[in-house]
Amino acid sequence: xxxxxxxxxxxxxxxLILGVAIVALPVWIAFVASTHTATDxxxxxxxxxxxxxxxxxxxxxxxxxxxxxGTPPVGxxxxxxMIMALSIAIGKIIISVLSAFAIVYFRFPLRNMAFWCIFIxxxxxxxxxxxxxxxxxxxxxxxxxxxxxxxPLIASATATFLFRQVFMTIPDELTEAARIDGAxxxxxxxxxxxxxxxxxxxxxxxxxxxxxxxxxxxxxLITTDAQYYTxxxxxxxxxxxxxxxxxxxxxxATAMLAMLPPVAVxxxxxxxxxxxxxxxxx
Amino acid sequence: MKRTIFRNQLLPWLLLAPQLAIxxxxxxxxxxxxxxxxxxxxxxxGIKSTFVGMENYLRLIDSxxxxxSLKVTALFSVSVTxxxxxxxxxxxxxxxRMIKSTRIYTTLLVWPYAVAPAVAGILxxxxxxxxxxxxxxxxxxxxxxxxxxxxKGDAMLLVVIASAWKQISYNFLFFVAGLQSIPPSLREAAAIDGAxxxxxxxxxxxxxxxxxTFFLLVVNIVYAMFDTFAVIDSTTEGxxxxxxxxxxxxxxxxxxxxxxxxxSGAQSVIxxxxxxxxxxxxxxxxxxxVEY
Numbered sequence: 001x002x003x004x005x006x007x008x009x010x011x012x013x014x015x016l017i018l019g020v021a022i023v024a025l026p027v028w029i030a031f032v033a034s035t036h037t038a039t040d041x042x043x044x045x046x047x048x049x050x051x052x053x054x055x056x057x058x059x060x061x062x063x064x065x066x067x068x069x070g071t072p073p074v075g076x077x078x079x080x081x082m083i084m085a086l087s088i089a090i091g092k093i094i095i096s097v098l099s100a101f102a103i104v105y106f107r108f109p110l111r112n113m114a115f116w117c118i119f120i121x122x123x124x125x126x127x128x129x130x131x132x133x134x135x136x137x138x139x140x141x142x143x144x145x146x147x148x149x150x151x152p153l154i155a156s157a158t159a160t161f162l163f164r165q166v167f168m169t170i171p172d173e174l175t176e177a178a179r180i181d182g183a184x185x186x187x188x189x190x191x192x193x194x195x196x197x198x199x200x201x202x203x204x205x206x207x208x209x210x211x212x213x214x215x216x217x218x219x220x221l222i223t224t225d226a227q228y229y230t231x232x233x234x235x236x237x238x239x240x241x242x243x244x245x246x247x248x249x250x251x252x253a254t255a256m257l258a259m260l261p262p263v264a265v266x267x268x269x270x271x272x273x274x275x276x277x278x279x280x281x282x
Numbered sequence: 283m284k285r286t287i288f289r290n291q292l293l294p295w296l297l298l299a300p301q302l303a304i305x306x307x308x309x310x311x312x313x314x315x316x317x318x319x320x321x322x323x324x325x326x327x328g329i330k331s332t333f334v335g336m337e338n339y340l341r342l343i344d345s346x347x348x349x350x351s352l353k354v355t356a357l358f359s360v361s362v363t364x365x366x367x368x369x370x371x372x373x374x375x376x377x378x379r380m381i382k383s384t385r386i387y388t389t390l391l392v393w394p395y396a397v398a399p400a401v402a403g404i405l406x407x408x409x410x411x412x413x414x415x416x417x418x419x420x421x422x423x424x425x426x427x428x429x430x431x432x433x434k435g436d437a438m439l440l441v442v443i444a445s446a447w448k449q450i451s452y453n454f455l456f457f458v459a460g461l462q463s464i465p466p467s468l469r470e471a472a473a474i475d476g477a478x479x480x481x482x483x484x485x486x487x488x489x490x491x492x493x494x495t496f497f498l499l500v501v502n503i504v505y506a507m508f509d510t511f512a513v514i515d516s517t518t519e520g521x522x523x524x525x526x527x528x529x530x531x532x533x534x535x536x537x538x539x540x541x542x543x544x545x546s547g548a549q550s551v552i553x554x555x556x557x558x559x560x561x562x563x564x565x566x567x568x569x570x571x572v573e574y
Binding site for chain 1: 284287288290291293294295297298300301302304305306307308309310311312313315316319369372373375376377379380383387388389390391392393394395396397398399400401402404405406407408409414416447450451452455456459479508509511512515516530533534537538543546547550553554557558
């Protein structure tokens with residue numbers, strides 16, 4: 001701050017409070033809706049304050065779900081999402097950290113080609129090549145499986161590039177010292193490289209967990225067995241089924257449950273989340 | 283480039299094997315398939331396919347629907363980018379003035395990043411629901427009859443708002459980081475010279491923020507073009523009358539619902555080209571920035 005101008009400070013607070021209100025509005029409305037019964041909407045006036053049915057609606061969704069939509073209980077879908085998000089985050093970190101190690105610390109024939117193979121996959125989202133990717137996964141018999149939900153989404157290079165950059169900043173002296181002490185490459189990797197990149201791994205984990213949890217198109221396509229539905233993809237199936245008799249309160253309760261884990265992760269891990277976000281983009 | 287390396291020929295391949303295997307099976311192979319399919323035409327029963335060369339591409343160029351989708355995508359991407367970056371910049375400038383309350387405002391603004399695009403779509407769809415939504419109720423008070431199910435403009439506005447809402451937090455974080463990296467001495471010197479806040483913003487802050495702005499511009503266009511699939515699918519499904527049928531949704535729709543693999547493949551290839559161009563631009567910028 002350069003000069004103290006009360007008017008500008010007041011204006012800044014006003015802008016921020018308005019911003020927070022706009023950002024929070026849809027979630028507030030969803031929360032309010034999730035605490036009412038279906039009949040509260042049919043009267044025509046939209047309730048603005050929470051009703052008394054919070055526990056009832058949420059426990060009903062978690063235990064039994066919406067039977068008419070053909071989706072399993074929300075508890076089951078959250079469990080599937082959790083498995084999918086964790087597999088993607090852990091799987092991606094493992095393959096990326098290993099390949100970044102290979103690329104930075106070894107010289108071998110075709111090293112550049114391997115590097116470019118990984119490089120071209122950068123940012124090409126699954127949505128773009130959706131039909132052939134689906135055919136490959138179907139051909140491998142991976143439809144309706146946790147492997148099919150997670151492995152195809154592990155294949156992207158952003159994490160490899162992040163680790164490559166982290167490793168480049170680690171001083172050569174450390175490697176030399178380790179070699180003089182007689183440490184082999186894997187010992188160096190385990191005892192020096194991994195501990196030094198601990199915060200990067202944690203930060204990346206936060207980002208990738210959110211990425212995995214929020215996947216929509218992929219789980220929607222490859223799961224036809226309700227037992228494997230994830231919550232983000234399941235919500236759409238529920239919303240489609242409410243056309244006849246509006247069950248908005250239950251759909252909104254599900255929406256609240258679907259955003260709870262990733263939002264909680266962002267709020268509680270804010271420092272790691274920002275670090276991960278800024279670094280993966282560079 | 284590392285000076286100290288390990289001498290081992292087999293080990294690096296073992297380390298690379300999982301990444302290369304997954305990349306090949308789920309990335310390079312399907313991408314190659316998309317390219318191959320784009321040169322084929324399958325008959326109505328999907329039994330026989332014939333090589334037709336560039337025909338699928340030529341048909342796309344001729345197709346009014348595809349041209350419409352291009353236009354819709356351009357309008358949509360530009361609107362989402364302007365709306366989310368503009369709001370985020372305003373909020374970032376406001377938060378940059380704060381000394382004590384920066385953290386609390388950041389926490390309150392940053393969480394929509396974690397909301398799934400599909401959920402964001404459902405939330406705004408509910409708010410704008412013509413029969414029970416709160417916004418149509420308010421708008422009707424102003425004499426506006428909102429209906430995104432039949433009105434093209436309303437439908438576009440709905441998907442733009444839902445997509446931009448989710449992206450504000452991301453842009454906000456990068457703008458705040460960009461503003462904080464500007465040395466305060468520059469602005470202090472200008473203030474001593476008598477430049478007011480508005481003048482300081484346009485002559486000092488904004489030019490110094492331009493690398494961040496350019497980076498966000500590319501990221502936001504990529505986001506609007508590709509990651510908003512879920513927003514479209516959970517709200518308008520490309521309608522009404524193709525008004526929100528963006529390119530990435532059309533690839534999916536023509537391929538899975540319309541079963542037109544050749545056309546979907548050609549569309550995939552065009553989209554891949556667009557992403558590669560945008561990625562290269564982004565990397566050029568990053569490389570430059572690393573050199574500083």
